[in-house]
Amino acid sequence: MRLFVAIALFSISTLCYSEGIKFETKSWKEILQLAKNKNKPVFVEMYSTGCVPCKVMSKEVFNQDSVAKAYNPNFICCRYNITSKSGAIIGKKFNIRFFPTFLFVRADGTLLYKKVGALDLNSFLNMSTDALSEYNDPKTIQEWAAEYKTKGNDSEFILQYIKKLGKLGLSYMSVFEQYLRLNPPKEQVRTEIAEIYRSDMEMIYVGSYAYDYLLNNISKFKGEWRDRMSDRLQFYFIQTVSKAKKEKNQALFEKIMTYFDKIPWDGASITKEYIYKFYHDKEKK
Numbered sequence: 001m002r003l004f005v006a007i008a009l010f011s012i013s014t015l016c017y018s019e020g021i022k023f024e025t026k027s028w029k030e031i032l033q034l035a036k037n038k039n040k041p042v043f044v045e046m047y048s049t050g051c052v053p054c055k056v057m058s059k060e061v062f063n064q065d066s067v068a069k070a071y072n073p074n075f076i077c078c079r080y081n082i083t084s085k086s087g088a089i090i091g092k093k094f095n096i097r098f099f100p101t102f103l104f105v106r107a108d109g110t111l112l113y114k115k116v117g118a119l120d121l122n123s124f125l126n127m128s129t130d131a132l133s134e135y136n137d138p139k140t141i142q143e144w145a146a147e148y149k150t151k152g153n154d155s156e157f158i159l160q161y162i163k164k165l166g167k168l169g170l171s172y173m174s175v176f177e178q179y180l181r182l183n184p185p186k187e188q189v190r191t192e193i194a195e196i197y198r199s200d201m202e203m204i205y206v207g208s209y210a211y212d213y214l215l216n217n218i219s220k221f222k223g224e225w226r227d228r229m230s231d232r233l234q235f236y237f238i239q240t241v242s243k244a245k246k247e248k249n250q251a252l253f254e255k256i257m258t259y260f261d262k263i264p265w266d267g268a269s270i271t272k273e274y275i276y277k278f279y280h281d282k283e284k285k
Contacts, residue, residue: 020063021071024078028086035076035107041135043075043128044103046090048082051099053118061124070128075104094169104131114169134167141168148175155182159192166199177209185220194225197232204232206240206256215262230264237263238270245279253279 023045024031035042045062047054061067071077080087082096090096094103094111104113113131144161151157158179165172176196183190197204197214204210214233221229237259244253260272 020065020068021077022068024076026078028078028080028089031076031078031086032105032107032109035105038076039107040074040076041112041131042103042105042107043071043077043131044090044105045079046082046087046096046099046101046103047079048099054100057100057118057124061119061121064121066125067121070125074128074132102127104134106135111168113167116169130167141165141170152178153182155179158182162196173204173208173210177213180210180213185217187220188222189217189220189225191225194221194229198228203239204236205243206237206259211236215259218264227266230266233263234265234268234270241275241279 024034026034031042045054045057080090082088082091082099090103093109094101094114098116100116100118102113102115102119103111105111112134113127115127119127141164144164147157148161158175162172162175162179165175179196180193183193197210204214211233214229218226218229218233237256240256241253243249244256257272257275260275
């Protein structure tokens with residue numbers, strides 16, 4: 001009899017999580033009220049209809065038992081298409097531009113944590129742990145900003161502040177550039193700096209202090225980091241060209257092109273002729 005009861009309880013426990021994340025089908029207003037009633041933070045997946053990585057997440061990650069155990073007891077979970085009424089409200093408030101975007105939000109509607117892009121299973125589980133840590137952190141972002149005014153020359157504090165801003169999906173470029181000024185490379189660039197460049201949380205444009213720092217010190221990134229940072233230089237270059245094209249900013253484009261020969265293209269099949277053609281070609285309607 002005891003064995004039967006134990007098996008039954010195990011089966012019930014397993015069934016509770018076998019379908020993965022339990023997404024609520026309520027409006028955003030109702031979700032926040034539910035979070036308030038249950039004293040839990042909210043997890044939101046923002047997606048678009050044609051988003052392939054979003055579909056992969058649903059098929060390979062959201063349905064895992066380990067994910068259900070991490071998310072269902074700790075968060076009010078919901079997901080919205082950016083074109084839905086609630087999705088449009090959230091998208092505007094939190095500046096959603098890419099999909100999937102994952103948000104963790106307090107019951108009062110303030111942002112706890114933001115992550116853009118598809119994640120593997122372990123990264124998705126780690127994200128829930130980070131979000132809960134932020135939820136239980138009594139120090140607000142306003143307090144961090146106030147402290148930065150008095151600790152603007154403290155490298156370790158600035159590094160933690162950058163991480164905090166990144167988790168909230170907030171711009172940290174000016175803070176990062178201050179960190180770079182405080183840490184001029186000697187023989188080798190600090191790994192923490194390489195990690196921030198690699199994180200892809202913030203767009204860096206040609207001509208900025210952060211771009212020039214990376215370009216001028218590329219030889220001081222060691223091993224595989226050098227290859228990764230060369231890729232970053234190329235990526236930021238192309239993105240800045242795209243920005244100039246979108247804005248029809250000829251002066252910016254001419255400034256960008258003065259950097260072309262300084263970039264370690266390392267065999268990439270990119271030529272000046274290709275860049276000029278890309279910039280001057282009209283978008284097909």
